[in-house]
Amino acid sequence: MKAATLHASLTRRHFLQAAALGAVAGPPTGRAAEALLTGVPGGKSFAEPARTLPLVNDADVIVCGAGPAGIAAAITAARAGARTRLFEVHGCLGGVWTAGLLTYIFDFNKPGLAREITRRLDERAARRSQNPDRFVYEPEEMKVLVEEMCAAAGVKFQLHTRVAAAFREGSRLSTIVTESKAGREAWSAPVFIDATGDGDLGAQAGCGWDVGQAKDCPCQPLTMNALAVVRDAKALAEFTSFNGTDAFTGPGGHLTCVEAFKRELKRAGVETSYGHPTLFPVRENLVMLMLNHEYGIKPWDAAAITEATVRARAEVFRVMRALRQLGGRWEGVQIAATAEQIGIRDGRRIHGRYTMGRQDLITGARHADAVARVTFGVDIHADSRTRNDVETISHGDLKMRPYDIPLRALIAKGVDGLLMAGRCISGDFISHASYRVTGNAVAMGEAAGVVAALAAKSGRPPHAVGWSEGTAKLTQMGQRG
Numbered sequence: 001m002k003a004a005t006l007h008a009s010l011t012r013r014h015f016l017q018a019a020a021l022g023a024v025a026g027p028p029t030g031r032a033a034e035a036l037l038t039g040v041p042g043g044k045s046f047a048e049p050a051r052t053l054p055l056v057n058d059a060d061v062i063v064c065g066a067g068p069a070g071i072a073a074a075i076t077a078a079r080a081g082a083r084t085r086l087f088e089v090h091g092c093l094g095g096v097w098t099a100g101l102l103t104y105i106f107d108f109n110k111p112g113l114a115r116e117i118t119r120r121l122d123e124r125a126a127r128r129s130q131n132p133d134r135f136v137y138e139p140e141e142m143k144v145l146v147e148e149m150c151a152a153a154g155v156k157f158q159l160h161t162r163v164a165a166a167f168r169e170g171s172r173l174s175t176i177v178t179e180s181k182a183g184r185e186a187w188s189a190p191v192f193i194d195a196t197g198d199g200d201l202g203a204q205a206g207c208g209w210d211v212g213q214a215k216d217c218p219c220q221p222l223t224m225n226a227l228a229v230v231r232d233a234k235a236l237a238e239f240t241s242f243n244g245t246d247a248f249t250g251p252g253g254h255l256t257c258v259e260a261f262k263r264e265l266k267r268a269g270v271e272t273s274y275g276h277p278t279l280f281p282v283r284e285n286l287v288m289l290m291l292n293h294e295y296g297i298k299p300w301d302a303a304a305i306t307e308a309t310v311r312a313r314a315e316v317f318r319v320m321r322a323l324r325q326l327g328g329r330w331e332g333v334q335i336a337a338t339a340e341q342i343g344i345r346d347g348r349r350i351h352g353r354y355t356m357g358r359q360d361l362i363t364g365a366r367h368a369d370a371v372a373r374v375t376f377g378v379d380i381h382a383d384s385r386t387r388n389d390v391e392t393i394s395h396g397d398l399k400m401r402p403y404d405i406p407l408r409a410l411i412a413k414g415v416d417g418l419l420m421a422g423r424c425i426s427g428d429f430i431s432h433a434s435y436r437v438t439g440n441a442v443a444m445g446e447a448a449g450v451v452a453a454l455a456a457k458s459g460r461p462p463h464a465v466g467w468s469e470g471t472a473k474l475t476q477m478g479q480r481g
């Protein structure tokens with residue numbers, strides 16, 4: 001029996017047990033509660049009583065997770081005519097762009113939404129470069145922009161709401177359960193998109209998945225980003241990457257700035273856990289700091305993520321205090337914000353109808369159902385402090401050629417009615433280390449959104465929708481230019 005079906009039948013059994021105890025319609029009270037709590041022998045597990053939940057069935061497409069992939073999927077599905085709901089656990093839309101304080105976008109020179117977001121950021125003077133492919137942006141402006149775009153498209157989005165469970169009818173994903181201050185609520189739809197980054201929905205629905213280099217990780221490290229107010233960012237130009245040039249090497253290039261910043265940190269008497277400590281130029285008086293690596297953390301281990309978050313935040317403050325004590329151009333520097341969500345690079349990669357692999361990168365794979373062409377190389381951050389001291393970032397020991405992501409890598413294998421977009425699509429460790437950056441996440445979200453809308457509106461599963469239909473619809477919507 002598959003996981004989700006098993007879960008459903010177990011839940012039914014618990015429901016009947018609970019009903020017999022009179023506990024279905026609300027929280028158990030008095031003797032019923034006592035009976036339930038003492039009913040589990042050994043005290044090592046708790047048989048949660050089933051409850052009857054309110055069920056909402058008003059959407060054609062439900063998108064779970066509102067990072068770059070999720071907002072792109074929801075906006076596109078809604079613009080394509082689908083009644084679209086979007087659920088996000090944090091208090092803002094944008095995922096790593098906003099709650100993660102990323103501030104730097106890679107691989108963005110693509111048609112459609114990427115170009116539109118670039119233009120809209122420029123209209124707000126919230127982008128720091130003329131380069132359409134990679135640039136610094138202001139995270140607070142991004143928050144407002146994506147809210148406005150979702151609202152204008154007619155997306156019904158709900159913040160502070162976690163997708164907690166998924167249920168299938170046969171092989172078709174039919175219903176999800178969310179948890180929020182409103183309690184547990186059930187939502188059904190013909191098509192769902194997993195844009196949770198960590199593949200929560202695919203795993204809940206019973207899909208197979210991989211993570212990191214092997215089932216039990218090791219995974220890429222986590223990183224806590226932070227914004228710092230400075231008196232004059234120009235005075236820090238020598239340490240600030242992507243400040244007038246997007247080059248990685250050479251005078252003024254990223255790695256030159258990193259080396260200069262490391263010398264400055266040494267002068268301040270501190271060392272960072274990330275071997276490439278980086279300053280990004282956000283505004284005249286605002287920089288983003290990427291200083292930290294947290295090793296050996298599994299992306300579903302909430303206790304370990306909590307410890308990593310506390311450790312990382314302390315490191316960011318320790319480094320800032322040390323720099324401030326240098327005085328001069330560091331005088332008055334202070335943390336303005338640390339990320340609400342520590343950045344998680346590696347999550348579950350849900351098995352799809354095609355699995356991207358290192359060979360795709362070596363051959364520069366081309367596909368008839370290509371939804372995006374990846375130009376960003378392999379970026380593997382060290383998985384331990386020891387490794388970080390030898391080689392902070394490696395590139396997979398291969399020469400990458402720009403390659404395609406096929407629509408099939410976005411369609412779940414074995415579970416119907418489920419698409420993936422962003423970090424959690426189907427791929428191996430090496431290809432994920434390349435396609436995961438946010439330009440590709442947006443392109444994937446767009447593709448998943450339009451295919452989901454076409455599938456839902458025509459009563460077909462996503463795998464029955466040809467990508468030529470998807471591109472035709474995007475062209476009609478003006479999302480190909």
Ligand SMILES: Cc1cc2nc3c(=O)[nH]c(=O)nc-3n(C[C@H](O)[C@H](O)[C@H](O)COP(=O)(O)OP(=O)(O)OC[C@H]3O[C@@H](n4cnc5c(N)ncnc54)[C@H](O)[C@@H]3O)c2cc1C
Pocket residue numbers: 064065066067068069070087088089090094095096097099102104105106107161162163164195196197198200201222223224342343344345421422423424436437438439441
């Ligand atoms: C430290 C760090 C640095 C990076 N540097 C860059 C860079 O410079 N440039 C670049 O382009 N990319 C960079 N990346 C990669 C890139 O940011 C991610 O791979 C990208 O965020 C993928 O987008 P996504 O939408 O798939 O995932 P995410 O941005 O992670 O979004 C997932 C969203 O789903 C929500 N969510 C998760 N689970 C649930 C649930 N159960 N219920 C409801 N909501 C849920 C999350 O809160 C989040 O908002 C970096 C990543 C990290 C971590």
